[in-house]
Amino acid sequence: MGSGRPAELLALDPHAGQYLGVDLQHARVRVVVADATHEIIAGGQAAYPEGTGRTGRPAVAFDLIDRIAAESGINFQALQGVGVGVVGPDADGSRRQVTAAFAQRFAVPVVVDNNTRFAALAEAVADGTDPRDLVYIRLSDGIGGGVVVGGRLVAGGRGMAGEFGHIAVDPSGVPCRCGKRGCLETIASVPAVLRACGLATLGDLAQAGPAVHPVLDAVADAVGRVLAEAALILNPEQVVIAGNLATAAPRVVTRAASVVAAELTPVGGAGPTIRSARLGDDDGARGAIAALFRQTPLLTDYPSTIPAPGAGRSAT
Numbered sequence: 001m002g003s004g005r006p007a008e009l010l011a012l013d014p015h016a017g018q019y020l021g022v023d024l025q026h027a028r029v030r031v032v033v034a035d036a037t038h039e040i041i042a043g044g045q046a047a048y049p050e051g052t053g054r055t056g057r058p059a060v061a062f063d064l065i066d067r068i069a070a071e072s073g074i075n076f077q078a079l080q081g082v083g084v085g086v087v088g089p090d091a092d093g094s095r096r097q098v099t100a101a102f103a104q105r106f107a108v109p110v111v112v113d114n115n116t117r118f119a120a121l122a123e124a125v126a127d128g129t130d131p132r133d134l135v136y137i138r139l140s141d142g143i144g145g146g147v148v149v150g151g152r153l154v155a156g157g158r159g160m161a162g163e164f165g166h167i168a169v170d171p172s173g174v175p176c177r178c179g180k181r182g183c184l185e186t187i188a189s190v191p192a193v194l195r196a197c198g199l200a201t202l203g204d205l206a207q208a209g210p211a212v213h214p215v216l217d218a219v220a221d222a223v224g225r226v227l228a229e230a231a232l233i234l235n236p237e238q239v240v241i242a243g244n245l246a247t248a249a250p251r252v253v254t255r256a257a258s259v260v261a262a263e264l265t266p267v268g269g270a271g272p273t274i275r276s277a278r279l280g281d282d283d284g285a286r287g288a289i290a291a292l293f294r295q296t297p298l299l300t301d302y303p304s305t306i307p308a309p310g311a312g313r314s315a316t
Contacts, residue, residue, distance in 0.1 A: 017080040019292050020065065020106075023115050023284035024057045024086050024098070026141070031064050032285045033074060038293065042072040043282060054086075054094055058101040081108050083288025085115025111291050113155060117162055118287030119279070120146025121153045123240045125290050126278045131237040135230050135272070137164050137223070139243035139252070143185045147234060153291060164230065165189070169222045184226055188219045188252075190245050202248040213251065220252045224259025231264060231272055242277030250276065 017036035022029065032043040046064040048057060061084075069076060082102050086095060095112045102110045120136030134148040143165030147154045154161045165185035166178050173182025186192055190202065197212045199205050205212060227239055239260065241253045257274035264271035279286060 018074065018076055018078050019080055019289045020076075020082040021118075021285035021287070021289035021292075022061050022065075022082065022084045022102075023118070023282065023288065024054075024061065024084065025115065025284070026087055029057060029061045029064055030282045030285045031061065031068060032282055032289060033068065033072070034289045036080075038289075040286070042068050042074060043285070044068050045282075055097065058098060058105075062105060076106070079106055079108050081111065081292040082106055083111045083113075083118065083285075083290075083292045085118040085284040085288050086112060087115060109292075111288065113153070113288075113291065114144065114146070114159065114162075115284035115287075116144035117146035117153055117155065118285075118291060119242065119277075119283040120148055120162065120240070120287065121290045121294075122279055122283045122287030123242070123277055124148045124151075124238075126286075133234065133236040134238045134240065135227065135234060135236045136162070136240045136242065137227065139188055139190070139223070139241065139245035141190050143189050143243075147230075148236075149234065152294065164226055167226050167229075169226065184222055187222050188245070190243075193219055193245060193249075202244055206248045212249075216249050216251050217255055219245075220255035221259055223252065224256035225263065227256060227274075228260045228263035228271075231260060236272045239272045239274045240277055241274065242283070246276055 019034045021032045021034070023031075028045055028047045030043070030045045032040050034040050044064055044067065046060055048060050052060060068074070084098055084102055086098055099110050099112045116136070116138050119138065120134065123136055124131055124134045132148070132151040135145070136147070137143065137145040145162035145164040147162050166176065166180065166183045168180055168182050169184050169187060170182030174186045175181055176183035176186050193215065194200065194202070194205065196215045197205060197208065199208060199212070223241070230236075231239065241256060246253050253274070253276050260274055261271055277283065
């Protein structure tokens with residue numbers, strides 16, 4: 001049997017492709033740039049000028065991208081795709097406008113989805129363990145979430161998968177902006193928690209001490225029950241609790257994890273790992289890039305780790 005040519009170890013050329021991740025948030029846009037090896041090589045953020053509506057947000061993103069390119073020496077000649085995260089569901093069809101704007105500007109494939117769902121995908125691949133099944137919930141001004149099943153982000157038939165904030169936990173509770181009563185968002189969103197505690201800011205909440213524990217415990221119990229129901233249906237490996245409420249009040253994460261464990265023990269034994277988010281406010285943009293990688297055949301089986309926050313150069 002002949003020896004043949006020795007095997008040659010190949011690796012992707014970092015310059016073979018560039019990928020843009022954009023998160024069109026409520027108040028600002030965040031952008032990250034990755035190369036073909038998944039390394040974040042640049043990024044930045046910019047606040048929207050006062051009065052900027054949804055249709056004006058892409059233009060702010062384009063200006064930021066131009067600034068990042070100038071400061072980082074990136075010309076985007078090898079740009080392979082753009083992922084764009086947007087807030088809320090696509091009830092008014094605005095995602096088509098976003099897709100068209102970015103496709104016209106860059107002439108590459110564009111993926112648009114809910115930014116919280118993209119954040120879920122980013123958390124799923126953030127540390128290299130790459131759990132194939134994950135539930136993500138963000139407790140912020142509103143409550144959103146995302147679901148990763150079999151290593152793929154789930155959007156659902158109408159793009160509503162992961163809308164945990166509008167699960168009714170108290171049918172006789174206060175009205176929700178969605179038209180129902182007692183949704184989780186009316187109890188566990190930042191405005192609802194601050195109102196129940198009689199406080200003005202999350203900083204006040206973080207310093208409040210035992211006086212606010214009864215409110216936080218009630219919030220955690222509601223969040224835990226919703227996550228337990230999701231875990232019973234989806235059987236995830238991990239549950240991630242993110243958002244500025246989770247950061248300001250880690251007690252909510254700890255108690256919610258206990259509630260999930262108590263709910264699941266009688267029916268299924270050990271439940272999922274429950275943890276706080278590892279990434280920062282650019283998780284939606286990072287997740288948008290992760291979605292692009294998953295849709296690129298060349299990169300399907302390539303390591304999909306997203307570097308920790310702070311990697312690469314940043315335009316401020």
